Amino acid sequence: MTATIPASEHPGRVEGTLMQVDHPELRGKVAVVTGAGRGMGARFSAALARRGVHVVGADIDESLMGEAASAITREHEGVDGAGDVVATGVDVRDREAQQRVAELARDRFGRLDLWINNAGVFPEAPAIEVPVSQMQATLSINVEGVLYGAQAAASVMEPGGSIINMASVAAVRVRRGRSAYCSSKAAVAHLTECLAVELGDLGVRVNAIAPGFVDTEMTRWVQDDPQALAKALDSIPLHRLGSPEEIVGPMLFLASDSARYVTGHILAVDGGSRHV
Structure with missing residues (x-):
């Protein structure tokens, strides 16, 4: 797996180009991605479709999901063998909706090979004030939604x-003011292991990705605060934020079939921050 990632003028950030990696065995497969209307969900959908995977993108905002699916389709107009992207609405708290x-996915494409439980929320409140x-x-949303999706x-x-779940380095690291989020991601990590066994x-197979600080909308709060950004970078051995493409690769x-004997694993993609 290789990628060319030029440096950015913004301290601690990189601009990630498309991952120069292909898994030919993915072509023709069918995936569901929840929370696919924006952020990592949209990027996952685009990366899969570019590699010939048919994607059902599901989001609580069906209009936003439709726009994202159309944008991905336009982006891949010149890509030979690109997969279709179908938009639908879903509230992941609703088991029947999932x-x-x-x-x-099965009725439209005849099969289902991959499910990414990406939908989630990132609330903030001091621990003693969490309502x-x-x-x-x-x-x-973060835990039951993963279970119902699985x-x-x-x-x-x-x-x-x-099945791929989105955990977080916050499952093992404390984030002040994020006790609800941290505890939910710890639950996702252990739920992943339970699901893998059963x-x-x-x-x-059931695995999870545990990102650290990645340059997305979810980390805008730290990127817009120079002091918070400096503190965050000091806690990352690689001393930079990850790019979204560096989550796409894992x-x-x-x-893929490269991981066909991997299950129950929580893959940390965090620049080493879980060790600091």
């Missing part, structure tokens, strides 16, 4: 299927 997404509503919503995927997948009986690996 089941309908899985059935849409009941915030905690309930965070656990419902259940839906497993009900449709044949042996060889792969879904292994069906021949389905996703493609976990989705």
